[in-house]
Amino acid sequence: MQLIETEKAVLPTPWGNFFIFGFEEKKNGKNHIALVYGDIKHSAPILSRVHSECLTGDALFSLRCDCGNQLEMALARISQEGNGVLIYHRQEGRNIGLLNKIKAYALQDKGLDTVEANQKLGFSADERDFSLCADIFNILNVKKIRLLTNNPFKVEMLSNAGINVVERVPIIAKRNTQNAYYLKTKADKMGHLLPK
Ligand SMILES: Nc1nc2c(ncn2[C@@H]2O[C@H](COP(=O)(O)OP(=O)(O)OP(=O)(O)O)[C@@H](O)[C@H]2O)c(=O)[nH]1
């Protein structure tokens, strides 16, 4: 177990009252959270979102990406379902960190795409490690999930981390002129299943 479970509290949102669970990564003290809605103590697969931190998109209204919109859609979808889990996984910028993501954005402003920018900085396109998400699902006693994602490789990464993903549920965000090229790159180079 890589995590220490800290505390749980009520988190009221526009989509209803969630419980917020806090976790601390033993090796570096980093904090992660899970939002839980409704009763998840049943044997059917739990509708879940593993949302990778994107400060710019989730909190600062950036239109460069689809993260903020996906976060809202995931909470709304889980609330409609009546129960579910959203892990807010603090691996910003596909785990290159916030300041490197800003460097990657600067390279994208000069014409590189999101994959090329990561590579130019010495990273792979996706540096995330989902093993601690497996720990969170175990702590929450969630055995099987239906994962909200457009990324088949993420399903594979989660499965390799020991999470039983029984279904992929699409979560298609709004497209705008600022994120169109980014979404096209995710579809063309990273295998995301997005409408053309
Ligand atoms: N390095 C880098 N990270 C980015 C960029 N744009 C968004 N991100 C990060 O990408 C992460 C989200 O990953 P995505 O590739 O958008 O989507 P995903 O999680 O693989 O798939 P979905 O479940 O469909 O959202 C967040 O941590 C964002 O901060 C970028 O241009 N460069």
Ligand SMILES: [Zn+2]
């Ligand atoms: Zn984003």
